[in-house]
Amino acid sequence: AVMDMQRDGPLALLLLFLGHMITALEVPLDLPQPPTITHQSPKDYIVDPRENIVIHCEAKGKPHPSFSWTRNGMHFDMDKDPKVLMKPRSGTLVMDISGGERAEAYEGVYQCSAHNELGTAVSNSIIIRQSRSPLWSKERISPIVAQMGQSLILHCRPPAGLPPPIIFWMDNNFQRLPQSRRVSQALNGDLYFSNVQPEDSRSDYICYARFPHTQTIQQKQPISVRVLDNKPAEERAPVFMVPSESVSSKMVLRGEVLEMECVADGLPTPAVSWVKHNGEIPSGRASFLNFDKTLRITDVSETDAGEYRCIAKNRHGSVHHNIRVTVNGEHTVLSKTLHRHGRASFLNFDKTLRITDVSETDAGEYRCIAKNRHGSVHHNIRVTVNGEHTLSSVFLNMIAYIPDFRGSRGLMGNAYVFHENGTLEIDMSQPSNSGKYTCVARNNLGISENHIYLEVKEPTRILRPPEYRVVQRNRDVVFECKAKHDPSLVPTMTWLKDDGELPDNERFRVDSDSLTITDVTESDAGTYTCIMNTTLDQDSASAQLTVVEAPPTPAVIYEHPGTPTDLELTDPGARSVQLTWTPGDEHNSPIKKFLIQYEDALHQSGVWHNLTEVPGTKTTAHLKLSPYVHYSFRVLALNDVGFSRPSMPSRQYRTSPAAPDENPTEVKGHGTEHNNLVITWKPLTPLQANGPGLQYKVMWRQQDMEKDWTSVSVANVSKFVVSGTPTFVPYEVLVQTLNENGPGPKPSAVIGYSGEDFPSAAPGDVRVLVLNSTLAEVRWSPVSPESVRGRLQGYKVRRSSRHIFSPNKTSGKLPDLLPYSVYSLEVTAFNGRGEGPSSVPQRFETPEGVPGAPSFFKVSALDLDSLTLEWGPPHERNGRLSGYTFKYQTETHNLIDLGLLEELDLPSNQSSFTLHNLLHSTRYKFYISARTQRGVGPALTEEAVTVLDRAPPVAPAFGNVSSSVSEDGALISWEYWGPEKHLYVEYIIDKSDEDWNKEKVNGSQFHVLKNLKKGLAYKVRVVARGHDDQAVHHSEELLVNVPAMVSPQVDIATQGWFIGLMSAIALLILILLIICFIKRNKGGKYPVKEKEDAHGDPEIQPMKDDDITFGEYSDEDHKPLKGSRTPSSGSVKRDGSDDSLVDSGDTQFNEDGSFIGQYSGRSDKEATPPSLVNAMNSFV
DSSP, rough: OOOOOOOOOOEEEOOTEEEEEEEOOOOOOTTTTTEEEEOOOOOOEEETSSOOEEEOOOEEEESSSSSEEEEEEEOGGGOTTEEEEOOOOOOEEEEETTTTTGGGGOOEEEEEEEEETTTTEEOOEEEEEEEEEOOOOOOOOOOOOEETOEEEEOOOOOOOOSSEEEEEOOOTTSOOOOOOEEEEEEETEEEEESSOGGGGGEEEEEEEEETTTTTTEEOOEEEEEEEOSSSSOOOOOEEEESSSSEEEEEEETTTEEEEEEEEEEEEOOOOEEEEEETOOOOOEEEEEETTTEEEEEOSSOOOGGGGEEEEEEEEEEEOOOOEEEEEEEEOOOOOOTEEEEEEEEEETTTTEEEEEEEOGGEEEEEEEEETTTEEEEEEEEEEOSSOOEEEEESSSOOOOOOOOOGGGGGGSTTTTEEETTTTTSSSSOGGGGOOOEEEEEEETTEEEEEEEEEEEOOOEEEEEEOOOEEEEEEOEEOOOOOOOTTSSSOOOEEETTTEEEESSSSSEOOSSSEEEEEEEOGGGOEEEEEEEEEEEEEEHHHHHHHOOOOOOHHHHHHOOOOOOOEEEESSOOOSEEEEEEEEEOTSSSSSOOEEEEEEEOOOEEEEEEEEEEEEETTTTTEEOOOOOOOOOOEEEESSSSSSSSOOOOOEEEEOOOOSSOOOOOEEEOOSSSSTTTEEEEOOOHHHHHHSSSEEEEEEEEEEEOOOOOEEEEEEEEEEEEEOOSSSSSSSEEEEEEEETTTTTTTOOOOOOOOOOOOOOOOOOEEEEEEEETTEEEEEEEEOOOHHHHOOOOEEEEESSSSEEEOOOOOOEEESSOTTTEEEEEEEEEOOOOOOOOOOOOOOEOOOOOOOOOOOEEEEEEEEETTEEEOOOOOOOOOOOEEEEHHHHHEEOOOOOOBBOOOEEEEOOOOOOOOOOOOTTOOOEEEEEEEEETTEEEEEEEEEEOOOOOSSOOOOOSSSEEEEEEEETTEEEEEOOOOOOOOEHHHHHHHHOSSOOEEEOOSSEEEEEEOOOOTTOOEEEEEEEEEEOOOEEEEEEOOEOOSSSSSOOOGGGGGGGOOOOOOOHHHHHHHHHHHHHHHHTOOOOOOOOHHHHSSSSSSGGGGGGGGGGGOOOOOOOOOOTTTTTOOOOOOOOOOOOTTTSSOOSSSOBBOTTBBBBBBOSSSSSSOOOOOOOHHHHHHHO
């Protein structure tokens, strides 16, 4: 800037506007000029590793300036690196990396300085970084199955490139996937579905990442989505998918671009709108992108700061999200160290320096410094004053003084190293070194400060590198590569083979921390390198794979896998932890998977639950955990034989309590009485509680009637009853979980109704219209909505059975009525509580219908030309019978040609009829049906044949038919000479009109009938039937009598009672013999003998009553009785009566006829009584 000034001191204004580059005017070439930077590389310079690195720095000045560089704050000696050259008369650096040098070796912060005798110009700090386009990790993505109406997110997660890649979604044909208000791509590259529809089903959702510097495009593995419609999701109010918090904030620098987005889930698809609190969205600089889901504001200024709200709305409700925007970039001008005795002043908020009464002493260099917490910038201005004109030359970054950096004494400790030029070096930086650092520079003109924010990240390190492997051909191999990194950085794991990409083969599977190669071949041998890369740093490790031939294997013994060991927990998080273990022996059967179980010692000690499963090739698992759980983990291995024994439990890992993450599900509101509302829900499990003191906050209010919510907090229950409610009114119901750490998420309202009451009114104007004899239609007037007192579920028509009709019906058909019947019906309305009052009963009659078929129909032969027909009236008369219609006709043996049909009308009271004058040996077919005034009913048919004139002689087919009855049944036997093979034994109860029962004979000439009832007589015959099941031959009928009880012949000698009786008699006889034997051995005499001895003449002594006894025996058994006359020949005279006891002499008898006298005779020897033993012997 040039200012013409008088030496008497005209006003000189030096205007310094920050944010604008002040360009020098052309001056005469013969005047000296300090250096000015005219061209330089951008501050953030990303280079292509395939090309040489060129860092521009051009400057002008008189004399021409010389150039020097610093790298990372230290002098950069270009002579030590032959690959680095500086262009002549320029400060531009060229790094030649065409010889294979790595571009990342030249990364750093560069700054160029241009010097001449008048001063120094310094460029911006230029950050050199190599562009990166890392490979996409190979992964196997499982197909996604979703129900129609659900929300869905397809994650892209591209590798962290430099600069970040441009994301877009296409299909296999490289056609962009259509996007809409329902389906759109977010700023992070993920594809969001507010609700999925059947047309979203496809197998080629592919995310592409384009890296601008290398112009390479990489693609993610295709994602398959299948949408089911068997259980579509219900419509719902919107919920934000992005952002997930209720309130968020954004900071943007002035002049940059601000982008905010809101993506909502909902059915139907929500519409998104934007508003600004206490302000308006700038119309000229703002645009709404991505179907109004993204708000973009360019060239941001301080006026754009404030609170923005995005609103998602559909017909079920709305939801909003607040975003607080902060704009930084206000600069502070540090120029108040000037001392001009009142001639210098600062205007325009220190942006303008004013010097009055300019003199030669005001010549010199002026510096303006602008800074905020994001950095600083300065401009130098040189002012020259002479007598003819004043020349002010403006240039950048002129060093005007040598500062004193002694202000750094505030830092203490051995970790800090202070350099003379003011540089602060931190040896072995730690996360504790993060923070705000202030550099204070002092000299005799004043003090200047600069603030730097340092954030120390955890380095990326590979903890478990891949190991050297020797594997047999056709086996599987796993290289592990477990690394740790700073949690705030996004890692990318890349695998190389022999410093190149992995073969594009499905046998190579890359997981988060391992590389698996299946079915190894000789070509797979080589060096495998895993690279863990972040945007800040990287680490790598390599291992060799050697493939050998498999030796002959002996007989293989398969066993359960060995128990996993060495369980270790790493990477602890609030809700996650990394579990690592060492697998046991496979025992000749590869491990298919590992099952991870957990025990919760806090809520359910001693019980193990399944947590997750990982493939058998992995030995680590990232476990997602719940708050407020005392976890212990164990691992089981599975092969084809089965599970291994569980491992020893890991150390206990306790997660801290937190507020609930979810609210109860299945929230419902319904009434059980006409004046209550029962609110029910599915309670949370202890694992879902996230902390102690779990409660449920139940809230309700009458829809569209009450503004305020009524709430109550309950615990250990899953329902709450609200009493005193109006009958059947809608309520909004909310159930929110809370514990000692706070409430759960905001719940969604559910509409429920209070209890119903019985309908108070009956349907009116009930009418019945009889359509025919079996169908009627009933009509009614609907009940009023007020009388329903609930949700009308329909109408019931009650007669002998109930008919239910939907609530929108006012008429209905009554089928399956009986003709010629009387009915009565009533109509009621019903709701969820029950039926209301009945309508007035309506009586109606159905007309006559056609009758059913006669109950039976039989034809019997009367003689050679007559047949008798018999029938019974129909069971279903359906009216008054008016008669029968009888038809008949002849038919041939082939049953094809029929004769003329004859018809007769018979009265209703007739049940038999005889047809005369029929043709001999002719088959007739007969039809009979009943009729009413309504018409003729269905007919019964029968066939019969008139008897032959002379029956042709037929050789008998059966002979020798006989029967016998036993306990097993009736055995029927016969002889058969006919050709037919189908024989049946038929039987019927004698004198019964039932049909013959038949049992098939299986190729023999006898058969046992086992089903005959005892005590009945049966007619039995044997029948031979042809292939048409017609009887061809039958035997004569046998009459078989089945006795009521078939009793077997009893042998009396084997009966128990008879044996007992004979034993008793034998015992009695034995006792008597023993007594007789004893008496005889005593030698006693008869009393008669004693008397004879005492008295001389026994004939004159009368016998006393006491002497009559038979208890004594005489020694002379064979003597004749005393008084009997014995002839001289020794024989007894038997010419008299056998009944006479004596032939001569006196005999006396007592009153009962027994003798009391004594025999008298001339013999000296007296008779003795007969022996009792002989008497018993004669009896026996």
